[in-house]
Amino acid sequence: MGLEEKLQQIQARALEDMSSAGSLEDLNEVRIRYLGKKGELTGVLRGMAALSSEERPRIGQIANRVREEIEARLEGRLSQLKDSLREKRLSAETIDITLPGTVFGTGNLHPLTTVTRQIEDIFLGLGFSIAEGPEVEMDYYNFEALNLPKEHPARDMQDTFFITPETLLRTQTSPVQVRTMEKTAPSLPVKIIAPGRVYRRDDDATHSPMFHQIEGLMVDKRITFADLRGVLQVFAEKMFGPETKSRFRPSYFPFTEPSAEVDISCGMCGGEGCRVCSHTGWLEILGCGMVHPRVLEMSGYNSSDVTGFAFGMGVERITMLKYNLDDMRLLFDNDVRFLAQF
Amino acid sequence: MMRVSLKWLRDYVDITIPVRELADRLTMAGLAVEGVESPGEGIEKVYSGKILQISPHPNADRLTICRVTLGQGEDLNIVTGATNVREGHVVPVAVEGARLAGGLVIKKSKLRGVESRGMLCSGQELGLDTSVMPSDQAHGIMLLDPSTPLGLDIKGVIGLDDTILDLELTPNRGDCLSMVGVAREVAALLGERLSLPDTSAVGSGLEIEGMARVDIIDPGLCSRYVARLFRNIKIGPSPAWMQDRLRAAGIRPISNLVDITNYVMIELGQPLHAFDYDTLKDGHIIVRRAEKGEKMVTLDGSERNLSEDMLVIADPGGPVAVAGVMGGLATEVTEKTVNVLLESAHFNPVSIRRTARSLGMRSEASSRFEKGVDPVACLRAADRAARLLLELGAGEVAPGAVDSYPVRSVPKTVVLKPGRVEHVLGVEVPGQEIVSILRSLEFTVNDSGGELLVTVPSHRQDVFLEEDLIEEIARMHGYNRIPYTLPAGSGTIGARTPRQSLEVGVKDTMTSLGFYETVTYSFTAPSTLDRAGLPPDSPLRNVLRLQNPLSEEQSIMRTLLLPGLLEVLQRNASRRTTDLALFETGRIFLPSGDGQLPLEKQVLAAAAMGSAPSGWNRAGQPHDFYYMKGVLEALLDRLGLRGYSFAKESGHSLFHPGKAARVTVGEAVIGVLGEIHPDVLENYSLPQSVSAMEVDFEVLAELSGRPRKYRPLPKFPGIERDLSLVVKKEIPAQDITRTIRKSGGQYLQEVRLFDIYHGGQVPAGCQSMAFSLKFQAEDRTLTDQEVNGWMTTVSEALAGQFGAGLRS
Numbered sequence A: 001m002g003l004e005e006k007l008q009q010i011q012a013r014a015l016e017d018m019s020s021a022g023s024l025e026d027l028n029e030v031r032i033r034y035l036g037k038k039g040e041l042t043g044v045l046r047g048m049a050a051l052s053s054e055e056r057p058r059i060g061q062i063a064n065r066v067r068e069e070i071e072a073r074l075e076g077r078l079s080q081l082k083d084s085l086r087e088k089r090l091s092a093e094t095i096d097i098t099l100p101g102t103v104f105g106t107g108n109l110h111p112l113t114t115v116t117r118q119i120e121d122i123f124l125g126l127g128f129s130i131a132e133g134p135e136v137e138m139d140y141y142n143f144e145a146l147n148l149p150k151e152h153p154a155r156d157m158q159d160t161f162f163i164t165p166e167t168l169l170r171t172q173t174s175p176v177q178v179r180t181m182e183k184t185a186p187s188l189p190v191k192i193i194a195p196g197r198v199y200r201r202d203d204d205a206t207h208s209p210m211f212h213q214i215e216g217l218m219v220d221k222r223i224t225f226a227d228l229r230g231v232l233q234v235f236a237e238k239m240f241g242p243e244t245k246s247r248f249r250p251s252y253f254p255f256t257e258p259s260a261e262v263d264i265s266c267g268m269c270g271g272e273g274c275r276v277c278s279h280t281g282w283l284e285i286l287g288c289g290m291v292h293p294r295v296l297e298m299s300g301y302n303s304s305d306v307t308g309f310a311f312g313m314g315v316e317r318i319t320m321l322k323y324n325l326d327d328m329r330l331l332f333d334n335d336v337r338f339l340a341q342f
Numbered sequence B: 001m002m003r004v005s006l007k008w009l010r011d012y013v014d015i016t017i018p019v020r021e022l023a024d025r026l027t028m029a030g031l032a033v034e035g036v037e038s039p040g041e042g043i044e045k046v047y048s049g050k051i052l053q054i055s056p057h058p059n060a061d062r063l064t065i066c067r068v069t070l071g072q073g074e075d076l077n078i079v080t081g082a083t084n085v086r087e088g089h090v091v092p093v094a095v096e097g098a099r100l101a102g103g104l105v106i107k108k109s110k111l112r113g114v115e116s117r118g119m120l121c122s123g124q125e126l127g128l129d130t131s132v133m134p135s136d137q138a139h140g141i142m143l144l145d146p147s148t149p150l151g152l153d154i155k156g157v158i159g160l161d162d163t164i165l166d167l168e169l170t171p172n173r174g175d176c177l178s179m180v181g182v183a184r185e186v187a188a189l190l191g192e193r194l195s196l197p198d199t200s201a202v203g204s205g206l207e208i209e210g211m212a213r214v215d216i217i218d219p220g221l222c223s224r225y226v227a228r229l230f231r232n233i234k235i236g237p238s239p240a241w242m243q244d245r246l247r248a249a250g251i252r253p254i255s256n257l258v259d260i261t262n263y264v265m266i267e268l269g270q271p272l273h274a275f276d277y278d279t280l281k282d283g284h285i286i287v288r289r290a291e292k293g294e295k296m297v298t299l300d301g302s303e304r305n306l307s308e309d310m311l312v313i314a315d316p317g318g319p320v321a322v323a324g325v326m327g328g329l330a331t332e333v334t335e336k337t338v339n340v341l342l343e344s345a346h347f348n349p350v351s352i353r354r355t356a357r358s359l360g361m362r363s364e365a366s367s368r369f370e371k372g373v374d375p376v377a378c379l380r381a382a383d384r385a386a387r388l389l390l391e392l393g394a395g396e397v398a399p400g401a402v403d404s405y406p407v408r409s410v411p412k413t414v415v416l417k418p419g420r421v422e423h424v425l426g427v428e429v430p431g432q433e434i435v436s437i438l439r440s441l442e443f444t445v446n447d448s449g450g451e452l453l454v455t456v457p458s459h460r461q462d463v464f465l466e467e468d469l470i471e472e473i474a475r476m477h478g479y480n481r482i483p484y485t486l487p488a489g490s491g492t493i494g495a496r497t498p499r500q501s502l503e504v505g506v507k508d509t510m511t512s513l514g515f516y517e518t519v520t521y522s523f524t525a526p527s528t529l530d531r532a533g534l535p536p537d538s539p540l541r542n543v544l545r546l547q548n549p550l551s552e553e554q555s556i557m558r559t560l561l562l563p564g565l566l567e568v569l570q571r572n573a574s575r576r577t578t579d580l581a582l583f584e585t586g587r588i589f590l591p592s593g594d595g596q597l598p599l600e601k602q603v604l605a606a607a608a609m610g611s612a613p614s615g616w617n618r619a620g621q622p623h624d625f626y627y628m629k630g631v632l633e634a635l636l637d638r639l640g641l642r643g644y645s646f647a648k649e650s651g652h653s654l655f656h657p658g659k660a661a662r663v664t665v666g667e668a669v670i671g672v673l674g675e676i677h678p679d680v681l682e683n684y685s686l687p688q689s690v691s692a693m694e695v696d697f698e699v700l701a702e703l704s705g706r707p708r709k710y711r712p713l714p715k716f717p718g719i720e721r722d723l724s725l726v727v728k729k730e731i732p733a734q735d736i737t738r739t740i741r742k743s744g745g746q747y748l749q750e751v752r753l754f755d756i757y758h759g760g761q762v763p764a765g766c767q768s769m770a771f772s773l774k775f776q777a778e779d780r781t782l783t784d785q786e787v788n789g790w791m792t793t794v795s796e797a798l799a800g801q802f803g804a805g806l807r808s
C-alpha cells in the first residue's frame, strides 16, 4: 500500500472516529491517536524521508491536506460537543420561575403624607415656601388676629379644645398666616403654605377630632381675586388631572373678604352626578378668599397698599376623594391591611 | 339651617324659574342650598274624609270599624286600631291603590274577618316629621280641621304640595334666617319686586298707654324694646295653613298665640316673646342686668342661677325672662291666658351669646339675636303679630305700642371707589352694574364725583367696609365670571428648608427599611402614663390637659410617641397581624411656664413586632433589639451622621433594662432604643416582644446638616485579616472595637464583627468573637510584615485590657 492510500485511509478512519466520539475526552483521544507526537499521521510523515525528491512534495501536500481536514473536523466536532454539553447543563439548571421572589419588607408612607407631599410639591413649584407653627396656639393667633373676636358667632363654626382660657389646640392652620405676616412685615411678597395638624371637638364618620389642613397665603402689591382663581385652578388641574374644572361659590370666613368655597368637577362621574358628589357633579375641596383688611392691618401691613389671598384645605377630605375612601376613621386606625394599600 | 317653603316664599316674590335653577342661583350667590325636599312626592290617592259612624269589630276588642265618606261615591268601611278618632272627625283616608310615604301601597284587605277598604293615616304615614306635630297628634290618626272640604287630595290639605329648600347659611347672613330675608335675595337675583307682609292692625278698646310701661336700665345691652298688648285672647289651635307653614319650617305648632310669635320670627327674623300680661306686676317691664344671686325658673321648668353679666326682663317683683334666650315659667302663656304683653326687642348679640352659652340654652331666638337682627324692625314685627292675631280672630289688639328706643340705630355709610373693585377682584365691573347690584340689595347709592356713598340697609348687620361691598358686587356679578390669572410681579423660588427635607428623608428611609407610617392622635388618656410605666417623678408626667376633652381617652397631650404605636401594634395584633414594623413622626408637648405655649418637639418613633417578612428561601429576621439598632444605624448613616455611639440605658421605664440603649453624638442624646419592658407589654396586652425607638428630631436636624466631603478612592490594595478572640461575655463589643481601632495604627481602615460563638470549647461565661480588620494606605501597598506587626499590637492590647485570648 502506498503512502497516498495510507493517508487516505487514516483520514477516513479519523473522520469516523471523530463522529463516534461522544465526549470531550473521547475526542481528545482521537486527536492524540492521529495527530499526536506518536499519532498515526505523524508516523506516516516520518516515513516520508524514504521518498524520492519528486514524490516528497506531492505526498507532503497530500499529508498537509489530510491534516488540515482532520483538524478542521476536529474543531467542528469539538464545538458541536461543547454546544450539546452546554445545552444539557443549562437544561439541568432550569428553575421554577413561578416561585415567589425573595421577600423584601417594603413599608409605605401614610396616605395623608403622600397627599400632603403632592400638594406641597405643587405649591413649591409655584414659588411658595412651607411655613410651620405651633399646634397649641394662643387664642389671639387662632381667632382674634383672624378677625374673630371673643363671642363672635362664627367661633361656633369651629368647636374648640381649650387648654386654658387663652391657649387652645389650633382649630385651623390659619394662625400660621398671622405669625408669618408678623415676622415678614413690611417686606413683600409673602408666599407660603402651612401644612399641619388641627383639632376640633367633633367625632363621627366624616369628622375626626384631629385632622390635617394646608393653608396658603400670598400677599403682595397687587394680588387679586382673579389671581386666587388662577392659582387654585392650576392646583386643581395638577392635583386632580388636567380635565378638572373648578367653581367658586360665595361663602363666609371672618378672615377673608370676599370669601369663597371652591368645588371641583367630580372625577368619578365627570360632572354627570353620582353618589360621591351627592348627584351635584361637584365636590367641595377648599375655602378661600381675599385676606380681610383687618387681618392685614393687625399683622402689620397697610391694607390700602397691599392685598392678598388665602386658602385652606382639609388633607383628609382630599385624600378621601383621591382614594375613594368612605370613612375618615380608617385614616387614624392604622390597620396595616389598610396602610399597605397605598 | 333655614328651611324655606317655596309656597310660603311666593307670598313675597314671584318665582318664575324651576326650583332646581332657583336652588343653583341661590347657592352661587352664597346661600347654599344643601337639599331640595318634596315631602308629598310619592303620596297618592289619600283624601280628606269624614268618619260617619264608628262601630265595634265583632272579632277584635282593639279594632273598630269606621264608616267613612269622601263626600262623593259610596261610603267606605275601614277597620282601624286607632283610638283617637271620633264620629264627625275629618281625617286623611288612603283608599285602595293609595301610596304612602316610604312606598307603602294600600290594598283591599280583611282584618280579623272584616273587609277594610283603605286606611286612616297618621302624620308619620304621610311623611310628616312627628317632632314638629302637635303632641296629641304625633301618634295616632292625624285630625284635620273639621271644616276641611271632603274628597280633597291630602297633599294640598296638609301642605305636602310644597317644596322645601334647606339653606345652610353662613353666620354673617343672619338676615336670611327669615322668609322675607331670603325673598329679598331671590328678588335681587331674579330682578323681581319684593312685597312685604301686611302689618296694619286696627286696635280696639283702651290704648296700651297707661296699661304697660317699659324701662331699659341697660341700653348697652338692649337698644330697643317694643311692647304691644293683646286682650281677650282665645287660646286654641292655629289654623291649618299656619301649622303647615310652621311644620315646613321645622317648628312644632303649639297654640295660636305661640304659633303667631314663631310665625313672625320665621317670616321677619325678629324673635318675639309673649308674656301672660296678668302675671306681670303692674304691667311694668324692666330691662336690666340680673343681680348677684338672683334665680329664676325658666319655661323648661329648671331653676337658673343668674349672674350680673346676664340681661333679664324683670317686673318690679323680679326677673320674668332671660332676655332673648328663654322666658320664665311664671309668666308663660297658658290655656288660661286672657291678656298678653308682646315683646319685640333688640338685644346685644355678644351678651345674648354669652348668656345662652353659660346657661346651656340655645334657642331659635338666641341664635338669631347672636347673629344680629334688624334693630329697626322691632315695631314692624310687633305690628305683624297684631295683624295676624286679628286675622286669626284670636283676640283684640290694644291701640298703640310702647316703643322704648334709647339707642337709635344710625344707618352706616361706606365709601366705595369703583377702582378698588377692580383692584381687589382683578376684573372691571362696569359702574352701572355696581350701582344696580347694590340697589337691588336695598343699599342706597349716591354718586359723589367718582366715589360712591353707599348707605347700608338696617337688615345688613354684616356690612361695614368697602371690601364687604365688593363681596356683594362679586357674588351678584358672579364669582365664576371673574377670570383666571396668575399673580404678576416678583418671582419667588419655592423650596423645602433643610429641616423639612430632613423629615422627607427620614420618612423615605424608614419606609424603604420596611416600616409603615402611621398617624395617631396627639392626645391620649392619662392612664397612658401609667401603662408606659412612668415613675411618679417622671418629668413626662407633667402634661397639658384639655379643659373640654371629648372623652377621658383624649384628655391630655402626649409627651411620648411610643405608647401610640404600642396601641396600634395591639390593635393590629388583635386582628391577627403580628409581624409588622411601624413609625410615626409627630410632636410631643412639654409644658413651659405659666402663660407660655408649651415646647412642641418633633419626634420620630418606631416599633416593630414579630419578624421581618420571610419566604421559602429566606428566614424572617426577628424584630429584636439588634434589628431596631440596625435600622437606627442605617438611618443615621443615610442622614450622614457620624461619630454616634451607644450606651446602656437601664433607667427608661418603657424599655427592658437589659435590652435598651441611648444613642449619643458627643453630649447630645439622639434617642433611645430597645426592647419594650415586659410590664409595658402586659399593660398593652401585646402577645410578644416589641423593639422600639424614639428619636429626637430636633437633635437629628442639628447634627445632620453637616456637609459631606469626597474622599479619593484607594489606589493601592488593602490587606484583610481576621482576628478571633475569646473574651468574657459581659465585655461590650463596642469597647473591644474601640480598643482594636486605637491600637491598630493609622492604616487600620475598617473593623467589622462578623461572628460570635459560644459553647463548644469556649469556656463558660466567655464567648468567641471574630473580627475582620482591613488595613490600607493611600500611597503604597502595605507589606505582610507590617500588617503582622500591627496585628500583634492589637492582640496585645486586647489581652492587656480584657484578658482576651487569641484563637487560631
Ligand SMILES: [Zn+2]
Residues within 6 Å of the ligand: A266, A267, A268, A269, A270, A271, A272, A273, A274, A275, A276, A277, A278, A279, A281, A282
Ligand atoms: Zn360625581
